[in-house]
Amino acid sequence: MTLVLELVQQALLQVGFVDGLAEFVRPSTFAEVVLRGLSKAAIYVMIAAGLTLIFGLLGVLNFAHGALTMIGAYLGGLVMVLTVAQGTGPWARLALFFVAMAVVFGLLSALGGSIEVSLIRPLYDRPPIYQILLTFGVTLVLEELARIVVGFYGLQPLAEWQAALGTIPAFLETSQSLGPVSVRGLALFEILLGALTVAAIWGFLTRTRYGLFIRAGSEDSEMAEALGIDVRRVFTVVFALGAGVAGVAGTLLMWDPVWGASVPLAAESLLPAFVVVIIGGLGTFRGTVAGGLIVGLVDATTTWWFQNVVVEWTWLPEVAIFMILVVALIVRPQGIYGVEEVGGH
Amino acid sequence: MALLDVADIETYYGESHVLEGVSLSVERGDVVALMGRNGVGKTTTLRSILQLTPPRSGSVTYDGTDLVGRRTHEVAEMGVGWIPEDRRIFSQLSVAENLRVSVPDGDDVAEALSIAFETFPILEQRRDQAAGTLSGGQQQMLALGRGLVGDNDLLLVDEPSEGLAPQIVADVADALAAAASETTMLLVEQNLPLALDLADRFYVLDNGRVVDEGDADAVSADDDRLRRYLSA
Numbered sequence: 162m163t164l165v166l167e168l169v170q171q172a173l174l175q176v177g178f179v180d181g182l183a184e185f186v187r188p189s190t191f192a193e194v195v196l197r198g199l200s201k202a203a204i205y206v207m208i209a210a211g212l213t214l215i216f217g218l219l220g221v222l223n224f225a226h227g228a229l230t231m232i233g234a235y236l237g238g239l240v241m242v243l244t245v246a247q248g249t250g251p252w253a254r255l256a257l258f259f260v261a262m263a264v265v266f267g268l269l270s271a272l273g274g275s276i277e278v279s280l281i282r283p284l285y286d287r288p289p290i291y292q293i294l295l296t297f298g299v300t301l302v303l304e305e306l307a308r309i310v311v312g313f314y315g316l317q318p319l320a321e322w323q324a325a326l327g328t329i330p331a332f333l334e335t336s337q338s339l340g341p342v343s344v345r346g347l348a349l350f351e352i353l354l355g356a357l358t359v360a361a362i363w364g365f366l367t368r369t370r371y372g373l374f375i376r377a378g379s380e381d382s383e384m385a386e387a388l389g390i391d392v393r394r395v396f397t398v399v400f401a402l403g404a405g406v407a408g409v410a411g412t413l414l415m416w417d418p419v420w421g422a423s424v425p426l427a428a429e430s431l432l433p434a435f436v437v438v439i440i441g442g443l444g445t446f447r448g449t450v451a452g453g454l455i456v457g458l459v460d461a462t463t464t465w466w467f468q469n470v471v472v473e474w475t476w477l478p479e480v481a482i483f484m485i486l487v488v489a490l491i492v493r494p495q496g497i498y499g500v501e502e503v504g505g506h
Numbered sequence: 507m508a509l510l511d512v513a514d515i516e517t518y519y520g521e522s523h524v525l526e527g528v529s530l531s532v533e534r535g536d537v538v539a540l541m542g543r544n545g546v547g548k549t550t551t552l553r554s555i556l557q558l559t560p561p562r563s564g565s566v567t568y569d570g571t572d573l574v575g576r577r578t579h580e581v582a583e584m585g586v587g588w589i590p591e592d593r594r595i596f597s598q599l600s601v602a603e604n605l606r607v608s609v610p611d612g613d614d615v616a617e618a619l620s621i622a623f624e625t626f627p628i629l630e631q632r633r634d635q636a637a638g639t640l641s642g643g644q645q646q647m648l649a650l651g652r653g654l655v656g657d658n659d660l661l662l663v664d665e666p667s668e669g670l671a672p673q674i675v676a677d678v679a680d681a682l683a684a685a686a687s688e689t690t691m692l693l694v695e696q697n698l699p700l701a702l703d704l705a706d707r708f709y710v711l712d713n714g715r716v717v718d719e720g721d722a723d724a725v726s727a728d729d730d731r732l733r734r735y736l737s738a
Contacts, residue, residue, distance in 0.1 A: 370606075377596045377607045384594045387556055388608050388656065389582035 181470030189341040194465050195458065196339075200348035202457025203355020204417070207410035208430050209437040209449045210362055211403030217379045217444030218399045221281060222289070224296040227431025228303035229404045233269055233411025234422035235307060237261045238325030241415070251330030258328075258412070265408040273404020277397050300427060307424050321421025329416045347416060354413055358406065359450055366446060375399055379444065436482055440489045442499025451497050456482055507570065509534040509690050510555070510660055515564030517547075517554045524550045525561065526714040532660070537691040539701040539722065541736060542711035548694040549591055551711070552662045555692075556588055557581055568660065583610070587658030591665045591694075593649040597638025601629050601648060604637050608652040622651030625681050643674035650681050661685060664694045675700065698732065710735045 184190055212226045240261035245254055276299060284291045311318045333346040366372035378385040378392050386392045414420035414430070433456060438444075441452025463481040489496065508531035517525035525547045532538045540548050553559040555566050557578050566573040573581050582588070587608075596604050602619065609618040623630035626647040632640065637648055646666060653661050666682060667675045679700055685691065686704055695701035702708070702722045710718040712735050725732055 373599070373603055373607055376599060376603075380596045380598055381594055383558060383578075384590070384596070385607070386578045387558065387582055387588045387590075388652070389579050389610060390607070391577075391579045393577075 177470050181466065184469070185465065190465075192339075192342045193344060194461050196342065196344045196352070197348060197464070198458035198461030199454075200351040200355075200457070201460045202453045203351045203358075204410065204414065204420075205433055205437045205456050206355055206450055206453035207358050207406065207413065209434040209441075209453060210358065210446065211406040211410075212434050213438045213441070213444055213446055213449040214362070214375075214399055214406075215403040216438065217446070218375055218382075219277075219281075219285075219396050220289070220444075221292045221296070221400075223400075223403070224293060224431070225276070225299040225303065226296075226403070226407050226434060227427040227429070228300040228307075229269055229273065229407040230411040230414065230430045231307060231422070231424060231427040232272070232303060233265045233408030234325075234415040234420075234426055235311070235322070235411075236268060236408065237265045237412030238322050238328075238415045238422045240264050241328040242324045245328040251332050254328060254330040255333075258416075262409050262412045265412045266405040269408030270401040270405035273407075274397050274401035276404070277400035281400070282393070282396070300431075304424055304427050307427075311424065318424040321418065321423050322415070325415045325422050326418060333416070351413060351417070358409065362406070362446060371395070371398070433482060436486045438496075439486060440496055442496025445496070445498040448496050448498035456485065459485055508532060509569055510692065511565075511567040512551070512555065513565045513567070515551075515554055515561035515566065517550055517559055517561045519550075519559065524714050525554060527564070528554075528711070528714065528716055529564075530709050530716060530719070532690055532692050533706075534659075534690055536706040537686045537693060537704050539705035539708040540692060540694045540711065541696070541698070541701060541708060541732070543736060544696075546711045547714040548711055549664055550714075552588065552664055552692070552694060555581075555662060556586065582656075585657065585659035587653045587656045587661045589649050589653040589661060589663045589666060591668065593645050595637045595640075595645050595648050595652070597636065599637055600634050601637055601640070602633040604648055605629075605651055605655050608656045610657050613657055618655040618657070622655050625654060625684055626651055626677075643670050643677070646670060646674070646678055647681065650678065650685070654681075654685055658689060661689050661691045662694075663691060665696065666693075667695065667697045667700055679703070696736075698736065702726065 185194070208230055211229075212223060215221055215223050215226075241257060244257050244260070249257070280295055280299065281292060284295060308318045316322060329347065333350050335346060336343045337346045337349060366376060374385065374390045374395050377388075378390060378395050382392045410430070411422075411426070414426065415422045420426060420429070437452040437456050438449055439452070440455060441448030441450070460482055510532040512528060512530045514527045514529050515525055516523070516527060528547065528551055530538070530540070540551060542548050550559060554561045555573065557573055557576055560574060564574075568581070568584060568586060571584065596607065599607070605619050605622050606615055609615050623633075628644060629647060629651055632644065637645065640648060650666065653663070663682065666678050670678060675697070682691070682693070682704055691704075693701060693704060702725065705722040708720060708722050708725070709716050710732065717735060718731065
């Protein structure tokens with residue numbers, strides 16, 4: 162037993178575990194990791210919010226959600242590339258970003274509403290596998306369309322769109338000092354935008370009559386219909402809203418060099434979104450916020466450890482995210498705030 | 507003209523033929539009891555009226571308008587309220603939110619809620635509590651309250667006393683009597699004394715067919731005429 166403990170101790174010393182731990186718990190390092198975690202959480206929540214709203218009410222697992230995020234990234238990038246000139250100042254760029262966000266939200270909402278009405282609505286009475294296959298098919302179509310369009314304009318579909326990345330204001334691209342902590346401006350902007358998105362969706366769900374209809378319909382759509390709520394229209398509005406939020410998340414990712422506007426963004430954003438909603442509880446918005454925070458903070462922590470202590474192997478943090486998913490499925494398969502059954506028609 | 511006229515409806519669940527030519531009518535201001543053993547089609551009759559389970563043939567006319575083919579929310583907007591058998595309150599919403607959902611667009615929400623709170627003061631005390639945490643009796647009161655605030659001209663009430671303690675049944679009976687003075691009601695109820703006490707007229711269903719009907723005053727709970735069908 163003593164021999165085993167000594168071997169473990171030696172192994173930890175060899176990978177610099179003790180030194181790494183000492184560095185990790187330094188207030189400035191820890192605060193930086195937490196801020197990076199919050200910025201990742203903000204992105205995950207923004208991507209997953211639409212997915213969970215749609216599943217909560219409609220009971221539809223929308224596999225096209227990542228593709229809608231990817232379209233949002235390209236459309237947001239298009240607006241920025243067309244409107245930002247060499248001499249456009251940083252604050253004007255920021256203002257144009259919000260214009261791009263509004264345009265993308267409108268266009269993606271219209272696209273999402275059209276998909277729900279024309280493709281998904283006829284399948285509500287069929288088993289869930291029909292909706293899964295359909296939305297997966299929509300993903301393939303949207304990805305191929307994006308590949309064709311992007312290729313036509315001479316852009317590399319697999320690499321991040323550099324021209325869109327280049328429209329970021331300087332103060333978001335550089336590191337900002339918050340006391341002893343140094344964080345990239347974009348991370349702070351992502352935290353701010355994520356918090357605003359959560360507040361806006363939360364306010365819509367809890368403070369408006371339509372939000373009340375959505376929450377009632379999520380619990381029992383037949384009863385809601387019998388009380389005079391046009392549940393079919395609520396379904397369309399929620400699908401449109403979910404698609405719009407996915408697009409807004411894509412617009413933000415267009416500026417993030419870790420993500421960027423590219424065709425693979427569709428799959429890259431869908432997988433963590435699924436992890437977040439499963440950990441939080443399928444169909445619950447507060448669960449998505451909690452799941453996003455957990456995944457974001459674990460992602461940032463493991464990223465720091467693997468990059469600074471163990472080995473620079475950048476995809477290992479992604480493995481950690483999926484390990485959380487495995488543990489969550491074993492310990493609490495319904496998720497943090499999940500209920501046994503949601504949605505339905 | 508009757509407020510509700512159901513004529514010869516045939517309703518199926520898949521291939522299962524549940525209602526085989528049910529006809530009934532409800533005059534404005536009346537309480538009509540729909541009685542019968544479990545599984546004879548009482549709840550399905552209410553679902554057919556609401557178009558939740560639309561009949562394959564026959565007609566459902568409400569206030570002169572044919573409801574068959576309309577969507578359920580349209581039927582509800584026309585003033586047909588439903589208080590279902592298993593309450594079906596929204597458990598994650600608060601008591602007040604459950605009531606607000608039922609208030610039609612354009613109506614004064616505070617005024618509508620006060621109707622439910624006057625009838626069931628306990629609901630006002632628990633207005634911010636999640637409805638799923640209420641007792642069974644309180645949940646039934648909430649379900650009834652939801653029907654009361656809905657500005658309905660016709661209430662379809664399904665087994666309101668089922669599974670409740672006797673004292674709660676008395677409260678529910680009082681609430682139903684109060685509601686009956688304001689609105690027309692089609693009441694599915696296996697508690698015969700309660701049903702006959704409230705009803706002006708009754709129908710008895712057996713195996714998806716109307717097998718008896720008449721004035722409630724003309725029968726009693728231990729009447730052989732009813733015992734034959736209800737095992738009362």
